Each structure stands twice: as structure tokens, then as C-alpha cells.
Amino acid sequence: xxxxxxxxxxxxxxxxxxxxxxxxxxxxxxxxxxxxxxxxxxxxxxxxxxxxxxxxxxxxxxxxxxxxxxxxxxxxxxxxxxxxxxxxxxxxxxxxxxxxxxxxxxxxxxxxxxxxxxxxxxxxxxxxxxxxxxxxxxxxxxxxxxxxxxxxxxxxxxxxxxxxxxxxxxxxxxxxxxxxxxxxxxxxxxxxxxxxxxxxxxxxxxxxxxxxxxxxxxxxxxxxxxxxxxxxxxxxxxxxxxxxxxxxxxxxxxxxxxxxxxxxxxxxxxxxxxxxxxxxxxxxxxxxxxxxxxxxxxxxxxxxxxxxxxxxxxxxxxxxxxxxxxxxxxxxxxxxxxxxxxxxxxxxxxxxxxxxxxxxxxxxxxxxxxxxxxxxxxxxxxxxxxxxxxxxxxxxxxxxxxxxxxxxxxxxxxxxxxxxxxxxxxxxxxxxxxxxxxxxxxxxxxxxxxxxxxxxxxxxxxxxxxxxxxxxxxxxxxxxxxxxxxxxxxxxxxxxxxxxxxxxxxxxxxxxxxxxxxxxxxxxxxxxxxxxxxxxxxxxxxxxxxxxxxxxxxxxxxxx
Numbered sequence: 216x217x218x219x220x221x222x223x224x225x226x227x228x229x230x231x232x233x234x235x236x237x238x239x240x241x242x243x244x245x246x247x248x249x250x251x252x253x254x255x256x257x258x259x260x261x262x263x264x265x266x267x268x269x270x271x272x273x274x275x276x277x278x279x280x281x282x283x284x285x286x287x288x289x290x291x292x293x294x295x296x297x298x299x300x301x302x303x304x305x306x307x308x309x310x311x312x313x314x315x316x317x318x319x320x321x322x323x324x325x326x327x328x329x330x331x332x333x334x335x336x337x338x339x340x341x342x343x344x345x346x347x348x349x350x351x352x353x354x355x356x357x358x359x360x361x362x363x364x365x366x367x368x369x370x371x372x373x374x375x376x377x378x379x380x381x382x383x384x385x386x387x388x389x390x391x392x393x394x395x396x397x398x399x400x401x402x403x404x405x406x407x408x409x410x411x412x413x414x415x416x417x418x419x420x421x422x423x424x425x426x427x428x429x430x431x432x433x434x435x436x437x438x439x440x441x442x443x444x445x446x447x448x449x450x451x452x453x454x455x456x457x458x459x460x461x462x463x464x465x466x467x468x469x470x471x472x473x474x475x476x477x478x479x480x481x482x483x484x485x486x487x488x489x490x491x492x493x494x495x496x497x498x499x500x501x502x503x504x505x506x507x508x509x510x511x512x513x514x515x516x517x518x519x520x521x522x523x524x525x526x527x528x529x530x531x532x533x534x535x536x537x538x539x540x541x542x543x544x545x546x547x548x549x550x551x552x553x554x555x556x557x558x559x560x561x562x563x564x565x566x567x568x569x570x571x572x573x574x575x576x577x578x579x580x581x582x583x584x585x586x587x588x589x590x591x592x593x594x595x596x597x598x599x600x601x602x603x604x605x606x607x608x609x610x611x612x613x614x615x616x617x618x619x620x621x622x623x624x625x626x627x628x629x630x631x632x633x634x635x636x637x638x639x640x641x642x643x644x645x646x647x648x649x650x651x652x653x654x655x656x657x658x659x660x661x662x663x664x665x666x667x668x669x670x671x672x673x674x675x676x677x678x679x680x681x682x683x684x685x686x687x688x689x690x691x692x693x694x695x696x697x698x699x700x701x702x703x704x705x706x707x708x709x710x711x712x713x714x715x716x717x718x719x720x721x722x723x724x725x726x727x728x729x730x731x732x733x734x735x736x737x738x739x740x741x742x743x744x745x746x747x748x749x750x751x752x753x754x755x756x757x758x759x760x761x762x763x764x765x766x767x768x769x770x771x772x773x774x775x
Contacts, residue, residue, distance in 0.1 A: 223269035227675075230269040234261040234671040235664075254346050257667045258378050261674025269675050276672040280350040281633050283665025285607055286658050287347060287761065288637020289644070296642045302528050302565075303755050305715045306726055310759035312710050313730040317343055317703040318767055318774075324695050325775045332356060333369035335775040337376025338692060339767050342699035344384040344733060346666055349377055349673065351768030354614075354629055359772075367676070374673045380696025387700035388733035392724050392740055396708055400720035407721035408746035412559060433547060433575050434491045435462075435514070439502040440483040449475035451497070452544075459489025459497060460545040462512050462577060486512060488576075490547065516549055517581035521570045522589030532562035542587055545580035549573045559748055602640065602651035610636030634765060704731060725749025729756030732764055 223230045238257030317339065325335035336352030339345070353370045361369075397403050402410075443451050448461050463486035464471040464479070471477065479485070484504060487494050526534065531548065550573045551558040551566070558564055566572070571592055574581045585591045614632030644651035708727055717723035721744045728737040729752060737757075740749050 219267040220269070223267060227269050227271050230261075230264050230267075230675055231271060231275075231668065231671055234264055234675060235667055237264075238667065238671065253663065254667055254670055257671045258374060258674045261671040262374075262378070265675045271672045271675050273672075273676075276669055276676075277629065279665045279669040279672065280354070281607060281611065281629055281665075282661045283669060284347060284350060284765070285603075285610060285633040285637040286653075286661035286665065287765070288634040288639075289606070289641035289653060290637075290658055290662075292638040292641025292644070296638070305717075306729075306752050306755040307759055309707060309711050309715060309726050310730040310756040310763060313703055313707040313727075314760065314763035314767065316706050317699065317764070318770055320699050320702050321767070321771055322774050324699060325771070328691060328695065330692075330695075330775065331369060331372060332359075332772045332775050333372030334376045334692060336768055336771045337373040337378075338380055338695055338699055339771050340373065341377040341380030342384045342387075342696040343703075343731065343764055343767070344381060344388065345764040345767070346377075346670070347765040348768040348771075349373055350666075350669055351634075351765055352772050353673065353768075355769035355772040370673060371676075374670070376692050376696075379692045380699070383693070383697050384700045385733070385736075387697065388704065388728065388731050388736035391701065391704045391708065392728045392733070392736040393743055395705070396724050396727065397720050397743075399708065400712070400723065402720040404721050404724060404740060404743040404749075405745055407719045408744040408748045411719050411721055411748045412561065412746060432491055433489070433549065434494050435486060435488040435512075436494050436498055437484060437486050437504045438498050439504055440479050440481060440485060441502050442500050443479050443497075444481040444483075446479055447475065448473045448477050448479065451479065455489075455493040455497060457540065457544070458493035459487050460576075462486045462488050462545070488512075488514065488545075512577060514576065515578045515581050516573050516575050517578075517585050518571055518573050518592040519585035519588045520590055520592055521566050521572055522568050523587065526566070527568045528565050530563050530565050531560065534566065538587075542583065546574050546576040546584040549575040559746065596654050596656070597652065598654065598657045599650060599652045602644075603653060606636045606640040607633060610634070634762065638762065721746065721749050722752050726752035726756050729753035729758075730760050732757055732760040 234257055235253075238260035239253040240256070241260060242253040242256030321335055321339045321342075324330070324338065330338065333352075333356065336348060336356075340348035340352065352373050356369045356373070357366055359366070393404070397407075400407075446454075448464075452460060461473045464473050464477070465484040466480060473485075487497055526537075529537075535543070548560055551560060551564075552571045553567060553569070558570065568589075572588060574584045574588075576584065582591075610633030611629050612632070613635060614629035616632075640651065644653070704727065707730060708723070711717045711723050711726060717726065721740070724740045724744070725737065725748070728740055728749075737749070737753055740753075
């Protein structure tokens, strides 16, 4: 052990990266259907490694948490502010209700069982599987003006209580959302999704998330004109509800531009692209040709972020009715995502600002559609460090502000300040896409590495105290974690059913898992539902909960 202590003393960063490597390895081991995850694994690995004696400078911890919480806010910004409107009041109410009920539950448990501020905050972080609480609570504890040893001890308690309660915190959310909720509603998630899809689709066929038809929706075929001779290009396309487009025309060996007023002639060879049912209907009289080399065209998929003014919360059907035909000509929606989750492409699905839409069509048509919808999703892999740096500086400056209310100092701290700055800068980026590029891969790295490294530093610096804490109150904390996990979820489920009026179990399950920002539970919901329907309420409640639950850290520290 002495040789290991010597190595860590000379190069403490070795202990940090060893904690990450071992932690992520342990975190991916399956215990049934459950995984501890990289963050929980890194914390446990760091606690074990700390027994050799190692200390990491607290400045590393501060930097890691700042970039993590900023990235969380940056990614949540567009969805968070977009969710604040009358049409999503039900989802907002659910997310806030769960956060408030969780806060009250934690505070009451802490008072009844005489938990200190650190254990109470760690209980909240683990039982609610909100890892960011470790950082916000630790930051709040550091500002209490206590002796350094006491602050270190309380921060250690945060990490240990989190580790003890995290496992059931994740598992409990899955049990409630995937198993208990459908039985309570008397409606299976798959059956509920089919019912919701019918309400959204009208007469249009729906398709479950991840399923592909053996007959592709978007096809291209070449035909020799027969019965359509004499009709204009526009009239033929209109006849098929603009669900297909004539992309190329070859007449007497020459290619012609398919302008709307161009009349088709007998034996013209045309390339038709569009939705399969419309193309099949057009070619019902036969005359399909195989030699298409001279009239072939390259089609393209292009992703655009939906930000068009005056069309927020508009259904796909309304977009089709209200957008000029020339603008949408030759363009088809292939898919759409919200907060990284697939949306059902159905007539009554509402598009929200910030949704990413994948358009299908010719290069010029998809470019026109993307520009009209908002802006093209940038493929740049270069982060705008000017924008990011200014955001972090602003957030840290906000964290220095202290307001005295009734003699009690109130401050957001560096964590709350960077979260607020991230929300604002992420929202501005969505509105003004010409600056502030932060590729999704870079953002994910900041979140994953920032949080895991922060937690590892906490574990390394407080691991020796961890053993004592677990021996003293480990089982009590675990049982309290079970209660804090289940009680707010079950209470919010009842609130959603009887107060907010949710009648569809799939939609309620999506909203409930989002209100707890419980990604594993949401994954289970999608798996059982076999549909993207739960995504819509999940995206709204998740954006709210990601902020509300993170702020529980300093609130618990202040109230316990």
C-alpha cells in the first residue's frame, strides 16, 4: 500500500483517471437489467482507491463541475424555455409537483432521522438519481462558512449517501413507470400507445419507434407517360395530393426541366419520387421502365432545426395546409426528434421550436425546406470556445452574487450560476444559430467527463470518511432512499391521474419518467410501448425537471 500511496502522492492525477477507468468498467456490468452506470461506478472506485491515501486539488473539482453543469443547461435551454407556455401547463405542473414533493419528503426524513446536511443532500441526489445534486449541494455546503474539516466531512456524506441510495433510485423509477403505473391505469403501455397513435393519426397509418416497413415509405420510380399525357406537371402532382413529385422528364432523348406548367406528352419518360402509396397509384397503369441512367437524380436527407416564427406548437397537418405549395414542393419529412428522442410522424403531432427534422428530397429542395423551417443542423466539429468561455465566466460571476434576506445569505453559487448561464446561452443559440456551436459529441463529453471527474475527486478526497459513515448509518440511509424514491413518484402519479387528468398510461408514463429525469425508466417505457408517443410529454417534463431537481441540492442544504 505504501508504494501505491507514493505513486499517488507524486502524481495524484493517476488516481483520478484510474477511478474513471475502473468506475466505467464496473458501471457497465449488468445486474439483471440494471447497470450502476459510469458516474456511480466512478464514485465507488474512487472511494476504494482513496483508501491508499490520495488528495486532489479542489480546483479540479470546481472546474469539472462548472463545465458539466454549463453543458447541462446549454442542452436544456431551448427545451426549457420552449416548455414555458399555456399548452404545456399540465406537464409543467407535473414536473414542479414531483420536485416539490421530493424536496418535502427529503427534508421531513432528514428531520425525523436527524440527518446532517450532507447526508440529506446525498439522499436526494441518489434516491432521485440526479447526479448534479452532488455538485450543487457540495457547492452550497462550501459557502456555509464552516471550518474546513467540517465542510469536507459534510461533502463526503453527500457522496456516500448518494452511492448508497443510487441503485434503488434508478431501479425504483423503472418499477413505478414500467410496472406499477400501467396496472394502476388498467391499460398496458403498448395498447395505450396504439390508442394515442390513432388519436394523432386520424386515417393515417402509424409505425412504432425503431420499426421499418418492408415496403419503404419514400421511393423513386421511372415511367413512360400514357394516360397522363396532356396534363401539366402541377396538375399531376396535385392529383396525388402532392405526395409525389416529378423530378425529371426525358423527351426524345433530351432532359427537360419539370416546370409546373410543362405539359406531359405521350411516351415521355419521367422520374417520380415521393411516398410509396402515391407513386404506386401514379404507376397503376404500368409502363414502368428499367433504364433510368439518363434521368436518375441524387436525393438527399438534410437535418434542420425548427425555429420558424409563428409556427411553434403547430401540427404537421397544419404546416402542410398553411405553407405555400411552392415552398414545400418536392420535400418530405422523413423523421423528427425532440431532445434526442424520436417523434411520431403523424398528422396531429405538434412541432416545437428546437425539434430536429430530417427532410428528404433533392439537394436544392431540402436546402429550401431547411432554410424555411429554421436553420440547418451544423455538422461542424469545432466548438465555439469564445461563446462557451463567455458563458462560463458569466455563470461564475452570477455565482458570486450574495443577497441577504432577513439576515440569511442567499446565493446561486457557481453551480446555479453556470446552470443559469447555460440555459440562457443554449436558448440564445437556438434562436441565433450563427454563433455558439457546441457539437452534441462535445457537449456529451463535457457532461460525462465533467460529472464523472467531479464525482471521482469527491470520492478520492472523502473516501476515508466514507467507511465510517456507511458503518454508522448505511442501512438507515438505504431504506430512506427507497422511501424517497417511491413516495414522490407514486404521489405524482396520483396527482397526474386525478388532478391533471391524464387518461392514457403511455403518455402519463412518459410525463412521469421525465418529471424524475429518469432516463433508464424512460427507456423501459419506450421498450414496452414500442412507440415514440411517450416522447412528447417526456421531452417537456424532462427539460423542467433537469433544472428543478438540480436546484434541490442547495435547497436541501438550506432547509435541513
